[in-house]
Amino acid sequence: MIEVKNLHKSFNGIEVLKGITTSFEKGKTNLIIGQSGSGKTVFLKCLLGLFNYEEGSIAYEGRIFSQLSEDQKRNLRAEIGMVFQGSALFDSLTIAQNVMFPLKMFTKMSQSEMEDRADLVLKRVNLPDAHKKMPSEASGGMQKRVAIARAIVNKPKYLFCDEPNSGLDPKTAIVIDNLIQEITEEYQITTVINSHDMNSVMEIGEKIVFLKDGLKAWEGSKETIFRTDNESVTNFVYSSNLFKKVRKMYIEENE
């Protein structure tokens, strides 16, 4: 469980996060949604411990980040897996070497232990035969799966994904979303995903936090997002004509 209280973050005197309070539960896929520039990536980087913030706190299972020693922060970072926008694989390493990278960084495993673990997670993301390939030889969807395998290889308690399905076709995007949700439940991870994709919201939005101009404008689940009257949410959700039609059908059916 992650608890965020009154988080404020500025750059050069301009406030980008203006006091966000929310929480993310274990075993759940939590989605941060909002328009481009609303502060999703900055928020995620604060969760990752990559940014300092002026005010507020983030607690991971009660451990308040700003109060931890350097050693404790390092231990916490070892519990975090991340999938960046655009996969961010190391081009000069094979897929298996990419996946083993966090183990080299954070554990004292032997080479064969690392290989076994990489084997297991590559199988888990349905890439049983890709070990020796280079990232450039893999498709976009495969690269995302490698990035997910790398993010979970060290059994993280927390998984953060910034737009994990950007650049993928809608069908592959859903495969990736579902994979993240299955892994989240299976390993009981606290997962936070940035997205501006309504398909993801519909598929895996167990908890949705809607950001607008650096503030939490709404939170709820995929079951409640279509029923809310909150104007900022409806403007965002129904910016696509498809969803406008779906809503109209939904209302007509329930009349």
Ligand SMILES: Nc1ncnc2c1ncn2[C@@H]1O[C@H](COP(=O)(O)OP(=O)(O)OP(=O)(O)O)[C@@H](O)[C@H]1O
């Ligand atoms: N390192 C930085 N220095 C200064 N300003 C920044 C920095 N990073 C982000 N910002 C600003 O913070 C605001 C929020 O940016 P952020 O990247 O979090 O948006 P986002 O919601 O992730 O958008 P997108 O959907 O396009 O990825 C923007 O106005 C951006 O210009």
Ligand SMILES: [Mg+2]
């Ligand atoms: Mg972003």
